[in-house]
Amino acid sequence: MKQYSDLITGAVSLLIGIALLAMSIPIGIQENNLIGAAFLPEIVSVIIIALSLKLMYDGFRAAQDYEETVPEFVKNYKGAAVMMVACILYAELLKPVGFLITSIVFLFLTFCLMTKKEETNYLKLGALTIVSVFLIYFIFTKFFGIRLPAGILKGII
Amino acid sequence: MGDILTGFVSILNLPILALIFLGVFMGIIVGAIPGLSVTMGVALFLPITFGMEPIAGLALLCGLYIGGTSGGLISAILLKMPGTASSVATTFDGHPMAMKGEAGKALGIGIVASFFGGLISYVILMFLAPFIARFALKFGPYEYFSIALFSMTMIVSLASGSIVKGVLSGMLGFIIAFVGIAPITSFRRFTFGISDLSAGFSILPILIGFFAIADILEALENKNKKQDLSTQDFKIRGFGFTRDDIKGQGFNFFASTLIGTGVGILPGLGGSICNLLAYSVCRGHSKYPEKYGTGIVDGLIASEASNNACTGGAMVPLLTLGLPGDNTTALILAGFMIHGITPGPLLFRTQGPLVYGIFAALLIANVMMLLIEFLGIRVFIRILQVPKNILLPIITVFCVVGAYANNNRVFDVLVMMLFGILGWVMKKAKLPVAPTILAFILCPTLETNLRRGLMKSQGSFLPFLTSPISCVFIVLAVVMLAYNIRKEILNAKKA
Numbered sequence: 001m002k003q004y005s006d007l008i009t010g011a012v013s014l015l016i017g018i019a020l021l022a023m024s025i026p027i028g029i030q031e032n033n034l035i036g037a038a039f040l041p042e043i044v045s046v047i048i049i050a051l052s053l054k055l056m057y058d059g060f061r062a063a064q065d066y067e068e069t070v071p072e073f074v075k076n077y078k079g080a081a082v083m084m085v086a087c088i089l090y091a092e093l094l095k096p097v098g099f100l101i102t103s104i105v106f107l108f109l110t111f112c113l114m115t116k117k118e119e120t121n122y123l124k125l126g127a128l129t130i131v132s133v134f135l136i137y138f139i140f141t142k143f144f145g146i147r148l149p150a151g152i153l154k155g156i157i
Numbered sequence: 158m159g160d161i162l163t164g165f166v167s168i169l170n171l172p173i174l175a176l177i178f179l180g181v182f183m184g185i186i187v188g189a190i191p192g193l194s195v196t197m198g199v200a201l202f203l204p205i206t207f208g209m210e211p212i213a214g215l216a217l218l219c220g221l222y223i224g225g226t227s228g229g230l231i232s233a234i235l236l237k238m239p240g241t242a243s244s245v246a247t248t249f250d251g252h253p254m255a256m257k258g259e260a261g262k263a264l265g266i267g268i269v270a271s272f273f274g275g276l277i278s279y280v281i282l283m284f285l286a287p288f289i290a291r292f293a294l295k296f297g298p299y300e301y302f303s304i305a306l307f308s309m310t311m312i313v314s315l316a317s318g319s320i321v322k323g324v325l326s327g328m329l330g331f332i333i334a335f336v337g338i339a340p341i342t343s344f345r346r347f348t349f350g351i352s353d354l355s356a357g358f359s360i361l362p363i364l365i366g367f368f369a370i371a372d373i374l375e376a377l378e379n380k381n382k383k384q385d386l387s388t389q390d391f392k393i394r395g396f397g398f399t400r401d402d403i404k405g406q407g408f409n410f411f412a413s414t415l416i417g418t419g420v421g422i423l424p425g426l427g428g429s430i431c432n433l434l435a436y437s438v439c440r441g442h443s444k445y446p447e448k449y450g451t452g453i454v455d456g457l458i459a460s461e462a463s464n465n466a467c468t469g470g471a472m473v474p475l476l477t478l479g480l481p482g483d484n485t486t487a488l489i490l491a492g493f494m495i496h497g498i499t500p501g502p503l504l505f506r507t508q509g510p511l512v513y514g515i516f517a518a519l520l521i522a523n524v525m526m527l528l529i530e531f532l533g534i535r536v537f538i539r540i541l542q543v544p545k546n547i548l549l550p551i552i553t554v555f556c557v558v559g560a561y562a563n564n565n566r567v568f569d570v571l572v573m574m575l576f577g578i579l580g581w582v583m584k585k586a587k588l589p590v591a592p593t594i595l596a597f598i599l600c601p602t603l604e605t606n607l608r609r610g611l612m613k614s615q616g617s618f619l620p621f622l623t624s625p626i627s628c629v630f631i632v633l634a635v636v637m638l639a640y641n642i643r644k645e646i647l648n649a650k651k652a
Contacts (some may be wrong), residue, residue, distance in 0.1 A: 009586040013325055020332060027346055035611045037339035037346050040604045044331045051325050058321070076380040083377050084578050087370065090557070091571035103554050110550035113377060132551050136558060144193075144201060146562045 003066035006059030010052045017048030079113050086110070098151020103133045161283070164513025168521065173213050177518055180220020181525045185533070187221075188228025191238040191369055191552065193559050194361060195225030199488040203495075211496040212511055216518035218492045222485055223275065223522040226468050227530065230267040230461055231537050235260060236552065238369045242360050242429035243467065245594060246436035246460035248368065253452030260538045265396030266403065266454050267461045268534070270410065272527040274462030277411075278418040278469025279523065283516045286473045287505060293422050293474060298610035299621050303630035304423065305603035308430060310634045311437035312592040313641040319587075320645045326588045330596025333358055340605040341612075353568040360429065360598065362560040362573035367590050369556045370577020373549045375584060397534060402454055409439050409455050410462050417463030421470020429483070429598045433591060435463035441637070469519065476500050476512060 020041055028038035090106045108129040112120060140146045150156075168174070180202070187198035198221050206214030229244030234251035247267060254263035281289075296304075312327040313320055336347045337357025348354040413435035420431035439459040440449045449456050474480040479500040481487035493500050498508060505512055540548070560573040580590055614620045622628050 005586060009322075009325075009588065016329075016332070023347060027344065031342065031344055033342065035608050035616065037342055037344035039608065040331070040600075041335050041346070044328050044335075048325065048328045051321050051328070055321050055325065073379070073381045075378050077378060079377045079380055080374050080581070083374055087574040087577065088571070091567065091574045094557070094561070094570055095567045099558075103557070107550050107554055110373075110553060111546065114373075114380065114546035114550060116380070116546075128547065133554065136551075136554055140558050140562070144562070146558065147565070148558065148561065149567065 003063040003068075004059065006062055007056055008059075010054075010056030010059050013048055013055065014052035017045050017052055020048065021045035083110065083113060086113075094151075095149045096151055098153045099148040100133060100137060100153060101151065103136070104129055107133055160509035160513045161516075163510040164515075165517040167212050167510055167514040168216055168517050173216050173518075174521070176209075176213055176217040177220040177522050178525055178529075180217040180222075181224035181522050182529055184221040184224020184226075185228035185231070185526070185529060188225040188240045188244075189231040189537075191232050191236070191240055191365055191556050191559060193240070194485075194563070195222060195241055196484040196488060197562065198225050199485055199492075203488055203492055206492055207495055211493075211498060212514045212518075214496065215489070215492055215511075215515055216522075218489050219515060219518045220522040220525070222489065223465070223468055223519065223526050224529075225485075227268070227271045227275075227461075227465055227526050229464075230271065231264070231530075231533075234263045234267060234457075235537060235540050236369075236548075237372060238552065238556075239364060242364055242594075242598070243432050243464035244460065245364065245368075245429075245591065246432040247457060247464075249436065249450050249460070249591070250452055250454070250456030251460075253450070254454075254457065255541065257452050259452070260541055261397035261534055262402065262454075263397075263452075263457060264530075264534045264537060265398045266457055268527060268530045269396055269398075270413075270458045270461040271465040271530075272523060273410065274414045274417060275465035275468060275523045275526075276520070277414050278421070278466035279516060279519045281418055282469045282472055282476075282519075283513075286477050287502075289422055289473050289477075294478065296423065296626070297624075298606040298613060299624040299627040300630070301423070301602060302606035302610055303621065303624075303627040303634070305599050305606065307630040307634040307637070308434055308599055309596065309603065310637040310641075311434055312595055313638060320641060322588050323592050326583070326590065327592035327596040329588075330593035330598075331600050333363065333593070334597045334600035334604075340601060341608050353566070358572060358597075359563055359569060361563045362569040363576045363597065364594065365556045365560055366573040366576025366578075367580040367594065369552060370574060371580030371584060371590075373553055374577065374581040376545055376549055378581075396531065398454075403458070406454065406458050408442075409458050412442075413439060413459040413462040414466040417466030418470040420463075421467035422473045430595060431467045432460040432464045433595050435459045441641075465523075472515075472519070476504060476515070477502060479504075 024038040024041040024045060028034075028036060028042065031037055086106060086109055090102055093102050108126060111125040111129060112122075115125065137148065141148060168177075183202070184195065184198055187193045188195055199218055202217060202221055206217055209217070226241065226243055229240035230247050230251065232238045232240040233244040233247035234255050237248050237252035239245045239248055251263045251267060254260070309327070312323055332347075334357070336354055338344070338355060339346050345355060416435040416438060417431045420434060436449075436456055436459045439455060440446045443449065443455060445453075471481075471483060471486045475486045475490060477500075479490065481490045490500060498504070498511070556573065557570050560569045561567060563569055583590055583593075610621060611618070620627075622631060
């Protein structure tokens with residue numbers, strides 16, 4: 001898969017370039033203005049398409065000469081994927097659930113994900129989570145006067 | 158000369174010096190926390206200045222501006238997370254230095270470069286402000302477009318390895334900047350019916366995402382990698398560097414300071430790009446460009462000298478023309494207005510002592526910045542002793558608060574997270590992030606002035622070449638591009 005990295009990057013860029021062009025043309029027609037909101041996006045899309053083709057060509061040639069190397073360590077893609085989902089959920093739930101609860105869950109999960117299994121002490125990490133979140137909350141709300149989403153704790157805090 | 162002395166005397170009293178100290182100190186804290194911006198710091202303190210004497214209030218705001226701009230270097234060097242947009246390029250060499258056990262040295266050099274960069278720009282401001290402002294006033298859409306175009310060619314220098322990938326990354330920055338209301342015609346584009354996208358993306362969530370979140374994802378991916386557990390030696394003497402460490406950096410420093418001051422003078426460009434621009438120029442002129450990004454002092458000096466020099470430059474149009482160069486100077490302008498003072502060409506004549514009082518406040522704030530950060534080096538570097546598995550998650554929560562507080566929008570937190578994932582994917586695809594950021598920052602200036610220029614010339618590109626200033630920058634852009642492409646072809650042949 002690694003040998004096709006540039007080929008894949010080029011193909012994705014090509015799709016982005018085509019999509020940008022396809023979305024820009026109707027803007028130009030709608031505005032009926034040659035130097036309008038679609039002018040620069042159209043130029044950029046053409047540049048992207050041209051460069052993507054060049055990258056795909058280079059990537060295709062590089063894939064033929066590719067030599068596999070033994071990796072130093074096993075990559076933790078599963079952990080990274082869990083983290084990505086956690087990040088999006090954190091952002092989505094921040095307003096309805098509130099900063100304190102979402103941050104405590106997210107921070108504890110991230111601590112657990114990032115700490116090696118043999119070194120994990122859930123009690124210590126839990127305590128650190130609660131202290132950190134409340135400290136951050138206190139600093140920003142009291143010191144900087146920033147109002148953070150209270151969520152379901154509205155009226156309590 | 159009389160006004161200069163009166164200006165200095167007006168701020169040399171304990172309450173005003175204490176306010177400058179408070180401003181610088183708070184500015185450094187705000188600048189060092191990823192997600193909190195200088196603009197936010199100035200906005201927080203602006204209402205407090207209402208009840209103060211004009212010079213006292215403005216001195217506080219100047220302290221915040223200088224402290225905040227410089228404070229960004231701390232997190233950029235120690236955590237590879239730029240505290241402000243003006244310290245993006247500091248991460249390129251500052252953090253690798255910290256990883257090599259030279260955190261104290263990197264901080265020391267960064268602080269000293271910031272100090273002298275700022276100092277020179279304030280001296281330029283003090284003596285040449287009215288003249289420079291008159292020259293900058295001659296800049297119209299043709300000139301602004303050409304400068305933005307020239308700056309865009311720096312993408313090629315920032316693209317280490319492959320020009321194609323670098324330019325593709327830059328184009329991605331354009332796409333991100335296109336989202337929202339288009340300049341001039343206010344046409345809503347690429348918003349997909351999402352109302353939050355109408356205002357476009359803010360720079361801060363994008364920056365935090367690309368640097369902080371992407372870094373956390375990478376750290377998780379490499380969790381099984383054997384870590385170097387040897388502890389670093391935190392004992393440092395003085396500023397942590399010797400004269401030999403900065404030998405031969407004169408050109409680098411002065412070129413970066415002039416770039417920073419010059420970019421700061423031009424309204425609309427600002428500190429966000431000057432550090433990247435100075436870094437690219439110094440790298441382009443270096444005898445060993447391949448070493449940039451590996452932890453050399455050259456890159457660090459270029460970035461830090463230019464971003465603090467930019468603060469002096471940005472005060473030129475503000476004081477002489479009443480034009481704020483960026484969001485922070487716009488708030489400082491508000492600081493003038495709440496005291497009933499209108500900056501402009503007459504300010505030097507009608508409020509001479511106040512203007513020179515501000516110059517004096519800038520100089521003193523710069524000295525205070527040097528002292529506070531010097532004393533703080535030994536404290537700041539202790540952060541490297543905190544294990545990454547504890548430090549990175551806590552910083553993520555800080556970043557969430559920073560992204561949210563930027564506009565009080567949860568949407569910005571989502572943007573930050575999504576750009577973090579994009580940044581990680583870009584790292585996997587070996588697409589450099591710096592060109593994306595540079596293009597994102599420059600796109601509005603480039604597009605607005607291209608379209609404004611073409612409307613002015615009724616669709617003709619000729620005035621872009623017939624305007625002398627514009628022509629110079631276009632020729633420079635073409636030469637720069639051709640030089641880099643030639644270099645890439647030669648490198649490919651060698652390989």
